[in-house]
Amino acid sequence: MLAATARVAGDIDLAEECVQDAYVSALDAWTRDGIPSNPAAWLTTAARHRAVDIHRRHQTLRGKLPLLVEPDVVPADVEDAELIPDDRLRLVFTCCHPALGREAQVALTLRLVCGLTTAEIAQVFLVPEPTMAARVTRAKKKIALAHIPYRVPDSAELPDRLDAVLTVVHLLYTTGHTAPAGEQLVRADLVDRSLGLARMLLVLMPDEREVRGLLALILLTDARRSTRVDATGRMLLLEEQDRARWDRAQIDEGLALVVNALRGGGAGRFGVQAAIAAVHAEAPSYAETDWRQVLELYDELLARWPSPVVALNRCVAVLMVDGAQAALQEVDALDASGRMAGYRYLPATRADLLRRLDRFSEAAQAYRSAIALADNELERAFLTGRLNEVVELASARS
């Protein structure tokens, strides 16, 4: 009821007031006329009518409303009979419709579900504001002109549609977790938003295991947040992080969710990713991690999600189980496939493996390629540090 009212009121506080007013007027009307056949609907309609009244009188509220839905996106129909499920769910599914490109899905979700301004979104992705504004406008136009419906998909379409929503939320998380450019490693505001969205999805779709999987994944990964950069601002690898300072509460919550996400077999890709994160979260140290299990889980993940990024991440597990030579072979095969051109983590991984194999001048070359692709200052600094190390080692040898 609150979200439906918020949709019209455009302000949570205002919506709450209207809900209160609705209850008060209900007492009046129902005493007089008897309880209606759909009391929830009556209440919500009353609250929304009140909200519309107030809204008309307080146009200035429009400026700062986190949940305001622009009328050209939604068939803003105050008499809308269908009040449940939550409007936010409909909104999220509409923003993440496959007819919209991924960038548009992300931008629209941030704009309409999270309430960021186009300036703020532009800043996150480091594009000029007019570009981002145009992207949002174009997406809204497409929704209107192609008649993308404002609804939660039915059960036949739900798995694919939900996967798109989860992908967008996860993309927001990874963008915040390792900002693609700029001076910080983590963008806490984006991470918090993605966490908020994941929690909202769990509340709205409590039976969906992949939703559990996503929330678990975010919690387990985010638990490491405070240990990823040291006091001097240097980026720390998983290996170097002080595990005692990982957020235990987030880990515990994440672990509980993972169990549920994997229950009954047939886990989805978010559940499996969460399981991998869980293995790391439970390991007392990098060396004591059950790497065989991690490798097995990566094999599972690859079967569900044959992405080159997953294949690359799997190579780290191969390194720990079968050694650098085996891992390098796999990375080289990925490189040769051409599917990872421009992805900075490939040369970075190759460089690390070459370094471990004492092939220092080749490692230096690979580090240079990685640096050329890096935009984040902390990552660049880290890679440069490694480059200097191997350059020294290469010349010490010659």
Next chain:
Amino acid sequence: MAQYLILIYESEEGYANASPDDLGATMQAHTRFAEQIPALGGTMLGGNALQPTTTATSIRDDIVTDGPFVETKEALGGYYLIEAADLDQALAISKLCPAPFGGVEVRPIWDLSGG
């Protein structure tokens, strides 16, 4: 209700090399497709297969040339005009449209009726 054009893009080579049996199967698939549309809530308003791009003639700035407007790997080979409640319905219908050697584009009709 909104109208959409389903544009069928397929590699002409695929059809050129197909056996008569395969061609027959595709024709049957199109008939079946038409029959399935009402069950999905839509209406078929029209549709046709087009002769191959070798038979096309294009005009730009009053100049007439032999061939399609754009040379593409997959050529426009046919279309359906459908009516559907919204894009989700149009897409559900379009997914059933046979296009073994390519795929389809779904474009909303620009309603200029001013109604």
